[in-house]
Amino acid sequence: MLATLFDFPWDERRKLTRWSDIATAGPESGLFLTDDYETERRMELFGCVDYFTRLWNERVNAPPKGDLVSLLAHGEATRNMDRMEYLGNLLLLIIGGNDTTRNTMTGSILAMNQNPDQLRKLRENPSLIPSMVSETIRWQTPLSNMRRTATQDFKLGGKLIRKGDKVLIWYASGNRDEKAIENPEAYIIHRERPRNHLSFGFGIHRCVGNRLAELQLRILWEEILPRFPEIRVLEEPRRVPSVLIRGYASMPVVIPSRNAMRAR
Amino acid sequence: MQVPKVTYIEHHGSEHVIELKNGMSVREGAVKNGVPGIDADCGGACACATCHVYVEDGWLELTGAKTAMETSMLDFAENAQANSRLSCQIKITDDLDGLVVRMPESQH
Structure with a gap:
């Protein structure tokens, strides 16, 4: 890509x-x-x-x-x-354009293994793919934070952020904020406003690859669903040791069978 | 005092009439009330062109002038026209009570 x-x-x-x-x-x-x-x-x-x-x-x-x-x-x-x-x-x-999308792809397989009811729902109704993609991007939050430098004094939650202060904005926390997202720990592929998450950041420095990432994830699942009846995660994934990247070093899976595909 | 109302018309014709407080943007009114068709990826910072709307005849002038930033962002929007605006840049005032905006077929 x-x-x-x-x-x-x-x-x-x-x-x-x-x-x-x-x-x-x-x-x-x-x-x-x-x-x-x-x-x-x-x-x-x-x-x-x-x-x-x-x-x-x-x-x-x-x-x-x-x-x-x-x-x-x-x-x-x-x-x-x-x-x-x-x-x-x-x-x-x-x-x-590399590890964020890659880790979210892995995360989508993991989420589906942990939530077989959601996978069933998706198989019954593939038109949920775009909404499932957004939910996966929220659930995975492939980058836990980004840093900004304050351009002016600002009071937030009773604390003063001073001009010039370097501030971490925790996407991972915002994406689990129960005041903004109902039942935020759960993976639910048909949320009412699935794109309403912080994984791409916000404002003028938000992710320039937002649409591309959504497109890649969507195509991946449009191709997985008709091909593979099951992708089974074999063991607990090994995570990347990083405070920034929420990703996977390895996650072995097995694909027990595949559907016959018509030639294209 | 009457609260200004804005009518949002989706591409296929569904209408949504929403009450907006003065000072709110047309984008905020859509996103907070679940009006479909305005994506607003950047959250209202005039940095993405995914809250594109067409302003109905007779209202364009009242929505104010476009900044250079908005004009250059609209270059990225599909099917931009003379009456195109980014809805994050239209702030509601009493004068805009009754404003009608139409959504494009898609925001990207």
Whole structure:
């Protein structure tokens, strides 16, 4: 998906996943060869920006087209970015489009295993897929928080947030707020206002990939339902040790059988 | 004093008449009252173009002028027209009692 959006060389697309993983991994991830993982990380990410600089140079000298690199290279506000700003923007797109969606896909399988009544409801009525997708994104909350810097003094809940204070906004907490969401711990695929959650953030810095993520999850389930009568989770998933990413390191499943599909 | 009423008309024609307090936005009125057809992804920050509405004839002027920000966001909306507005940018006043807005076929 990302490779398409960047018009990234298709046979090298796995580099994108690698850079995403490297950018967020800690020493316990097993991705690094030495103890000096920060240096290793930096070296790989310099490789990332070098690679993308080649794509930039290709596209800046060609007529503008619809991929993200071309849009950045020709965009009035972005054409003069320095190397680190370019890397920052790339990583935002690469990471933002990678593990959040991936973990929510895994989460959707887990939620369905834990809530067989909801899965039954979905199979009986596949038109619930979009609403189930939103509920899954709320239930999973693939990023637990984002940080903002206050631009002015503000009183919230009796506490003063001062201009310049760095503030964590806990999506994970908002998405379980019983004052805003009825029975928030439960996974219910036909809520009245399913898109009314905070997983994509709010305001001018909300997730730019909101619609893309919903689309990917929707297509996934439109394809799973007719194909697989069952996807069985075999054991408790192993979670990623992170305060930011609510994700899965592994979750083995078995697909006992598949439906015969008509040729397309 | 009468509370201003706004009529929201869905793309397929269903009408919703909602009472809005002065100062509320047309977007807030829809979202808080469960009127379908206004997604408002960004929560009313003029940053997403998913609360797009068409303002009924005769009302456009009263809804006020568009900021440069709103005009550039409307570039991203499907089927924008001369009477297109982002409903998060229309604040209710007494003058807007009776306002009619129509929703586009979809917000994306």
